[in-house]
Amino acid sequence: AELLEVLEVCDINKLEPLVPKLFKRLIKCIAGPHLQVADRAMCFFENDYFLSILKTYKMLTFPMLVPVISHIADTHWHKVLQESLNALKTILKEIDFNAYEKALANKDAKSLYLIQDPKNVKRDRTKIEELSLIH
Numbered sequence: 516a517e518l519l520e521v522l523e524v525c526d527i528n529k530l531e532p533l534v535p536k537l538f539k540r541l542i543k544c545i546a547g548p549h550l551q552v553a554d555r556a557m558c559f560f561e562n563d564y565f566l567s568i569l570k571t572y573k574m575l576t577f578p579m580l581v582p583v584i585s586h587i588a589d590t591h592w593h594k595v596l597q598e599s600l601n602a603l604k605t606i607l608k609e610i611d612f613n614a615y616e617k618a619l620a621n622k623d624a625k626s627l628y629l630i631q632d633p634k635n636v637k638r639d640r641t642k643i644e645e646l647s648l649i650h
Contacts, residue, residue, distance in 0.1 A: 523564045527571055534572045535579070542583050545600075550593055557599050560606065573614050581607060581618035 522530070530537075544556035559565045569576050584607070588600035608615045 519559065519562050519565060522568065523562075527568060530568060531572065531575075534568070534575050538576050538579050542579060546583055546587055550596065553596055554599075557596070557603070560603050566606070566610075570610055573611055577607070577611070577614045577618040578621065581615055582621075585619055 541556050541559060545553045547553060560569075569580075584600055584603055588597055588604055591597045591600065604615075
């Protein structure tokens with residue numbers, strides 16, 4: 516709640532440097548094992564100003580957000596959170612269907628590592644870094 520209050524007094528055009536970190540943290544919270552943390556993170560998407568940030572920076576946020584939300588909506592164990600995630604998928608599609616589909620089609624290991632078992636994250640980050648060096 517406090518973070519939303521701070522965001523609401525910020526000029527949306529000056530938030531760009533913070534957007535990637537903010538959304539990565541929210542994704543980690545939503546994808547994490549703690550239901551209350553995931554639920555609180557989902558509350559951000561009920562805020563109109565936060566949704567305007569999401570819309571403004573959709574080229575940054577959709578590639579991070581869409582694959583993970585889509586995956587968790589299909590696999591999460593808690594029915595209520597699953598329903599919330601499906602509602603969020605609908606909101607994201609309404610914001611920009613083409614950007615949603617593009618982000619979904621371009622799933623990559625960099626976004627999906629956020630939803631993996633923490634024991635495997637380090638191993639997979641190493642693989643990502645190795646692949647990055649090859650290309």
